[in-house]
Amino acid sequence: MTTRIERLQGRLAKLYLDAFLVTDPTNIYYLTGFHLLAGDGFLLVSTDRAIIVSDARYALALQEFDSDEVVAAISQDYYDDLNRICQTMKITVLGYESSLSYFLYDVLDEVMVADLVPFTNLIEKMRVVKDSTELAKLRRAADLHTAGFNYLLDQVQPGVSERHLANLLDFWMKEHGAIAAAFPTIIASGTNSAKPHATASDKLIADGDIVTVDFGYFVDGYTADMTRTFGVGSIDPELRDVYQIVNTARQAVIDQVKVGQRGDRLDAAGRSLIDEAGYGDEFNHGMGHGIGLAVHELPASYGPGTPDVKLVNNAVITVEPGIYIPELGGVRIEDDVVVTHGGPQVLTTAPTDLVIVGD
Structure with a gap:
C-alpha cells in the first residue's frame, strides 16, 4: 500500500517541485505520525527522502520514533539547517504551505537559496479522503x-x-x-x-x-x-x-x-x-x-x-x-x-x- 509520504512524493514532479516543506503540525502528524508542536521544527519531503528537523527537546522522542521512511535531525537553527540540507540535496525549487506565517516566510526568504513556491491546501486535500x-x-x-x-x-x-x-x-x-x-x-x-x-x-x-x-x-x-x-x-x-x-x-x-x-x-x-x-x-x-x-x-x-x-x-x-x-x-x-x-x-x-x- 502506498504511504502518505509516497503519495506526496509522487506529486512533486507534476508540481515542478524538488521538495515540499511542511510546517503545519497537523499535516506533519498526518504524513508521519509524529507529534510536533507548532513552531518546533519542520518536515522536508523530497522525491526520495523525508526528514523531520527539530531541536534537542525532541531528541528522545525522535529516537523512539519508529519509521521506515522518515529520518530525524536535531538542530539549533531550523531554517539555516534547512537551507544547508536543500543545498546538499540540490533542491532548487521548494514548495511550502501558504498558511505559513508572514514572519516565517520572511525568515525563509532571507536564508533560502532555493526558489520558494506557495501551495494552498496541498496536504489538506489529501486528508479529505479517510482510510x-x-x-x-x-x-x-x-x-x-x-x-x-x-x-x-x-x-x-x-x-x-x-x-x-x-x-x-x-x-x-x-x-x-x-x-x-x-x-x-x-x-x-x-x-x-x-x-x-x-x-x-x-x-x-x-x-x-x-x-x-x-x-x-x-x-x-x-x-x-x-x-x-x-x-x-x-x-x-x-x-x-x-x-x-x-x-x-x-x-x-x-x-x-x-x-x-x-x-x-x-x-x-x-x-x-x-x-x-x-x-x-x-x-x-x-x-x-x-x-x-x-x-x-x-x-x-x-x-x-x-x-x-x-x-x-x-x-x-x-x-x-x-x-x-x-x-x-x-x-x-x-x-x-x-x-x-x-x-x-x-x-x-x-x-x-x-x-x-x-x-
Missing part, C-alpha cells in the same frame, strides 16, 4: 460523544449553570478516553440558544428552557463534532415545531449525501424546507463542514454558494441545520456522516427525537 483506520477512529470518537451526551442529560436540572454542565461534560469525556476538546463546548440555554456560537455562561438552566449542546473532542487524534438540542420542562410550542423542522431538514440533507454531490445542492435539500416553513432568515450559517484531524477540514464549509464543493468517497462531513429566533431560543442538530458509494453512513448515533428533561 479505514481513520474512519474507525472517527467512529469511536462519535460513539464517545453519544455516550457523553447521554451522561449529560442525567446531570441536567433547573438551577444548574451552563458552565457547570460544560465542566462536567469535559471531565467525563476526558475520563473516558478523550484527549482534548476541539473547541470550547457550547451549552446555550433559553434565549442564549438563539446565538449559534454562544459560549457556556453562568446562566442557570430554568424550567421552560431549550438547551443546545455542541461539542467536539479528540479521540486518538481525530475529532467528532455533535450537536443536540433538548428541552427542560414545558417549552414554548413554537420551539417544538421548530425542532421538528430542523430535524426534518437534517435528515433531508443526509438523504442526499452521495459521491459527486455538489455542496450547494446538498445544502438546498435542507435549507429549502426551512425556507418553506418561514424561517429562512433565522438560518444564518452553512449546512456543515469536513472533520477529521481538525474540527474544520475540507470542505471547510458547504452552503448556498458552494457549487465547487464535490463530495468524494470516504470524506466525512457534518450536517447541522439550525433555526435561531431572538428572544425565544434556537435549535441545532448536528450529525457526522461518511460519504460512500453505497450512500451515507451516519456516525453519530445519539437519538434525534426531541428529549424533554423533567417530563
Whole structure:
C-alpha cells in the first residue's frame, strides 16, 4: 500500500517541485505520525527522502520514533539547517504551505537559496479522503460523544449553570478516553440558544428552557463534532415545531449525501424546507463542514454558494441545520456522516427525537 509520504512524493514532479516543506503540525502528524508542536521544527519531503528537523527537546522522542521512511535531525537553527540540507540535496525549487506565517516566510526568504513556491491546501486535500483506520477512529470518537451526551442529560436540572454542565461534560469525556476538546463546548440555554456560537455562561438552566449542546473532542487524534438540542420542562410550542423542522431538514440533507454531490445542492435539500416553513432568515450559517484531524477540514464549509464543493468517497462531513429566533431560543442538530458509494453512513448515533428533561 502506498504511504502518505509516497503519495506526496509522487506529486512533486507534476508540481515542478524538488521538495515540499511542511510546517503545519497537523499535516506533519498526518504524513508521519509524529507529534510536533507548532513552531518546533519542520518536515522536508523530497522525491526520495523525508526528514523531520527539530531541536534537542525532541531528541528522545525522535529516537523512539519508529519509521521506515522518515529520518530525524536535531538542530539549533531550523531554517539555516534547512537551507544547508536543500543545498546538499540540490533542491532548487521548494514548495511550502501558504498558511505559513508572514514572519516565517520572511525568515525563509532571507536564508533560502532555493526558489520558494506557495501551495494552498496541498496536504489538506489529501486528508479529505479517510482510510479505514481513520474512519474507525472517527467512529469511536462519535460513539464517545453519544455516550457523553447521554451522561449529560442525567446531570441536567433547573438551577444548574451552563458552565457547570460544560465542566462536567469535559471531565467525563476526558475520563473516558478523550484527549482534548476541539473547541470550547457550547451549552446555550433559553434565549442564549438563539446565538449559534454562544459560549457556556453562568446562566442557570430554568424550567421552560431549550438547551443546545455542541461539542467536539479528540479521540486518538481525530475529532467528532455533535450537536443536540433538548428541552427542560414545558417549552414554548413554537420551539417544538421548530425542532421538528430542523430535524426534518437534517435528515433531508443526509438523504442526499452521495459521491459527486455538489455542496450547494446538498445544502438546498435542507435549507429549502426551512425556507418553506418561514424561517429562512433565522438560518444564518452553512449546512456543515469536513472533520477529521481538525474540527474544520475540507470542505471547510458547504452552503448556498458552494457549487465547487464535490463530495468524494470516504470524506466525512457534518450536517447541522439550525433555526435561531431572538428572544425565544434556537435549535441545532448536528450529525457526522461518511460519504460512500453505497450512500451515507451516519456516525453519530445519539437519538434525534426531541428529549424533554423533567417530563
